[in-house]
Amino acid sequence: MLRGKALGLAGLRREQEARQAIDFIASSFRKELYESLQKQLDVFRENLVLFARKYRKKIENEPEFRAQFHRLCISIGVDPLVSKKGFWEEVLGMGDFYYELAVKISEICIATRDINGGLILLDEIKRLLDNHNDEKFTKRTSKRIILRNRYEISRDDIERAVQRIQVLGKSYSIVSFGNIRYIQSVPGELSHDHSCVLSVSKEQGFTTERKLAASLKWSKERILLALKGLLEMELAWIDDQDLERLYWFPSLYYPIDD
Amino acid sequence: MTVFRYPPFYSYPPSFTLQPVKATREKQLKLWCDLVLSYCKHYKIFKLSVTDSANSSLFANTAIDRKLSLAAVEEVFSRLVSMGYGEWLNKEANVCLIYWRRPYEWAEIIYDWVERSGKRKSILTFYEIRFSEDTAEFEFHGIDPELLLRSLQVLESQGKCAVFEGKTNDDLGVKFR
Incomplete structure (x- = not known):
């Protein structure tokens, strides 16, 4: 019994020591593991930089490749847009790319705001950026790299650039309805019905009551109410010089560069 | 003389229908006033008649088959006058001095x-x-x-x-x- 008790006390002590030892080993192991992971990550980053340098041209020239590279960066916690040191700038000399794209996008938003009520289809921004031979824009931005290097700009690039403007202020946002995306530069709420009308008018940039009735199967009242709302939000313009009244949506198409 | 380059809104069909919503109409009239002033400046025109100009290419774009109505043209002119960019010369004949310079x-x-x-x-x-x-x-x-x-x-x-x-x-x- 006595032995048992002594064993008990000593055992407790030993157990405690053992636990401490395990804790120590565990924590040093964790530390090691962490350090090794950190090391791996550093190696990975280094490789990423090498990779970026090596494929610089491809990253610059191919929007799809650029987007994939971007996703890779973000998945390991290197955000080229947020990183203060300017990852893109250091590695690719492209630090200004998104900044300049953002400036160009905001220029388009401001130039068309009076017409489209501050809502513009993402595809329309892309169209206008693609046709950047428009005098007004080229003149002002000719020394910028976007034009100089003739990067092909993807939807992904546009969204990233808009996210960058959002850092500066909340006035720019991307709104999506279904798979249709808009850039909104004037605050306002689009209802479900309004966005449906815009979505089905996307191809032509205008619609009519008859077209809406055919595609949406709504009652006349519901259609008229939605159109009235869009007119009042300054997102629609009427055109009475056709066979029937046309409702145009400058957010979807505006001949800024024709 | 170089050919006058019309602004984008001139190629946009609804620009030629007077808009029912006041805020939109204000912007629309401003666009038309700016166009009249730059057009007159380009061609060195000092006065315009409402009826003559309503039928000219200034207010009618045959390429898209759209034309501003006479009533709308009158509204553009009275907007110019109220902003100090024009002055009625002969109200009956609807002739207006255009002040692209005052x-x-x-x-x-x-x-x-x-x-x-x-x-x-x-x-x-x-x-x-x-x-x-x-x-x-x-x-x-x-x-x-x-x-x-x-x-x-x-x-x-x-x-x-x-x-x-x-x-x-x-x-x-x-x-x-």
Whole structure:
């Protein structure tokens, strides 16, 4: 019994020591593991930089490749847009790319705001950026790299650039309805019905009551109410010089560069 | 003379229908006023008739088969006048002076020319100011006589000249001080 008790006390002590030892080993192991992971990550980053340098041209020239590279960066916690040191700038000399794209996008938003009520289809921004031979824009931005290097700009690039403007202020946002995306530069709420009308008018940039009735199967009242709302939000313009009244949506198409 | 380049809204069909929502209509009228002013400046037009211009390419784009109605054109003109960029010359005939430069601006330009060309203390007829070779390269060459009179009246009120009566507009004379 006595032995048992002594064993008990000593055992407790030993157990405690053992636990401490395990804790120590565990924590040093964790530390090691962490350090090794950190090391791996550093190696990975280094490789990423090498990779970026090596494929610089491809990253610059191919929007799809650029987007994939971007996703890779973000998945390991290197955000080229947020990183203060300017990852893109250091590695690719492209630090200004998104900044300049953002400036160009905001220029388009401001130039068309009076017409489209501050809502513009993402595809329309892309169209206008693609046709950047428009005098007004080229003149002002000719020394910028976007034009100089003739990067092909993807939807992904546009969204990233808009996210960058959002850092500066909340006035720019991307709104999506279904798979249709808009850039909104004037605050306002689009209802479900309004966005449906815009979505089905996307191809032509205008619609009519008859077209809406055919595609949406709504009652006349519901259609008229939605159109009235869009007119009042300054997102629609009427055109009475056709066979029937046309409702145009400058957010979807505006001949800024024709 | 180079061909005038119309702004984007001129190719946008609904621009030619007066908009029912006030905020949109305000922006629309502003676009049309800006167009009238830049168009007149480009072609050096000093006055426009509502009815004639309503049928001209200024307010009608045949490429998209759209035309601003006479009522809408009248609204554009009255907007120009209310903003100080135009003045009715003959309300019945609907003729309007278009001020792509306002009379006080023309006054400054003309007086600048008078000083630089040593015409102070001399007497000139309106015809000389408008059509003489001396003024050929100046923006006011060919200026409308009514507009010239208004501009010289600005100078007169500043004591910089005196306008003399004449039988016709071109007989009018002016002595610069």
